[in-house]
Amino acid sequence: MAGVDAAGEFETIRKLFAPLAHPDHAWGLRDDVAVMPTRPGYDLVLTKDAIVEGVHFLPDDPLDTVAQKLLRVNLSDLAAKGCEPFGYLLACHWSPRCGWPEREAFAEGLAADQKEFGIHLLGGDTVLTPGPASFSATMMGWAPKTGSVTRGGAKPGHGVYVTGTIGDGYLGLKAAQGHLKLEEERLEALAEHYRRPVPRLAYGQAVQGYATAIMDVSDGLIADLAHIADASGVAASVQLELLPKSAAAMAWFETRIDPEAALEQLATGGDDYELLFTAHPADEGNLKREADRLLLRLTRVGTVEAGRGVSATHLGKPVDIRKPGWTHD
Numbered sequence: 001m002a003g004v005d006a007a008g009e010f011e012t013i014r015k016l017f018a019p020l021a022h023p024d025h026a027w028g029l030r031d032d033v034a035v036m037p038t039r040p041g042y043d044l045v046l047t048k049d050a051i052v053e054g055v056h057f058l059p060d061d062p063l064d065t066v067a068q069k070l071l072r073v074n075l076s077d078l079a080a081k082g083c084e085p086f087g088y089l090l091a092c093h094w095s096p097r098c099g100w101p102e103r104e105a106f107a108e109g110l111a112a113d114q115k116e117f118g119i120h121l122l123g124g125d126t127v128l129t130p131g132p133a134s135f136s137a138t139m140m141g142w143a144p145k146t147g148s149v150t151r152g153g154a155k156p157g158h159g160v161y162v163t164g165t166i167g168d169g170y171l172g173l174k175a176a177q178g179h180l181k182l183e184e185e186r187l188e189a190l191a192e193h194y195r196r197p198v199p200r201l202a203y204g205q206a207v208q209g210y211a212t213a214i215m216d217v218s219d220g221l222i223a224d225l226a227h228i229a230d231a232s233g234v235a236a237s238v239q240l241e242l243l244p245k246s247a248a249a250m251a252w253f254e255t256r257i258d259p260e261a262a263l264e265q266l267a268t269g270g271d272d273y274e275l276l277f278t279a280h281p282a283d284e285g286n287l288k289r290e291a292d293r294l295l296l297r298l299t300r301v302g303t304v305e306a307g308r309g310v311s312a313t314h315l316g317k318p319v320d321i322r323k324p325g326w327t328h329d
């Protein structure tokens, strides 16, 4: 057909996205809708996050990793609620820089993570924008009808726990921008965490029996803990010296002259996509055992207290946190 270029809307859908469609429920991406099945004994759980060039990913990030980041930030929300992922609706707002090779790379990233996480594409929308590229996914999964742990059950005396390490996403952005002076291997490890965070799906399911409140860390550990504290009607304190750091983050930390400011950066930088939760101290052994089983680091970083808000200390000294995390203002 005249006037249809190689990166056209319907070529993209037919050649790149249709092969990723759910074999039973997406009608080959040739109709107006998809149909969600039901699953006896389970609730359908939905979440949506968007990512924008220049805001969530860098203009020169490879498009396969952009697609993976999109799926993973959404899967991270399902992980926090102990869900088994099922599939997603995808919106692509391509910018003029997204030609056919970039769209192919994007679809390859989707294919890799569909396999990794056992999900399928259900449908979506494809548009062109004169502005920066952006993408969004509506991720769907299943949670047992017994219900997921909310953000609202933390009680004074409970511990505050976090999976993995904190600050790699934040440092990874700086590494990808060429703003850090570290060994190449360290820079790559950090940038990888920024571009391809790992949603903690298995641990999210494993802790549903123990956590009293849970969410994933996207905006920053302190800001996100404040959401748990607000929803639970409690206060929480974080001991910054307990923050779990990767080898690369340790290497960066050792170059800092102000350790307190450096820890504040890690605790408020966001892009972690780790699980943050509270639990009764009596359950710590079970939580550790489940983490060990999954070869996942688990760290107690603080305590739930009576009151409101989140406070931080460094080696016993109060730290005034100026900006607890990322906000779109």
Ligand SMILES: Nc1ncnc2c1ncn2[C@@H]1O[C@H](COP(=O)(O)OP(=O)(O)OP(=O)(O)O)[C@@H](O)[C@H]1O
Pocket (backbone or CB within 6 Å): 048, 049, 073, 077, 218, 219
């Ligand atoms: N435009 C919107 N319309 C309806 N609900 C919204 C809208 N934006 C956010 N929400 C809802 O507000 C709540 C908080 O959203 P938020 O995006 O902060 O959560 P999150 O995805 O856990 O965090 P993050 O986006 O930092 O990963 C969620 O329940 C979300 O569905």
Ligand SMILES: Cc1ncc(C[n+]2csc(CCOP(=O)(O)O)c2C)c(N)n1
Pocket (backbone or CB within 6 Å): 049, 050, 054, 055, 056, 057, 058, 173, 218, 219, 220, 269, 270, 271, 326
């Ligand atoms: C290029 C670039 N600049 C800054 C950041 C940092 N950042 C942006 S949004 C966000 C919170 C999570 O997003 P949301 O709340 O929208 O889900 C964070 C930590 C980044 N990732 N990339």
Ligand SMILES: [Mg+2]
Pocket (backbone or CB within 6 Å): 048, 049
């Ligand atoms: Mg969100």
Ligand SMILES: [Mg+2]
Pocket (backbone or CB within 6 Å): 049, 073, 074, 077, 218
């Ligand atoms: Mg989210």
Ligand SMILES: [Mg+2]
Pocket (backbone or CB within 6 Å): 218, 219, 326
């Ligand atoms: Mg946010």
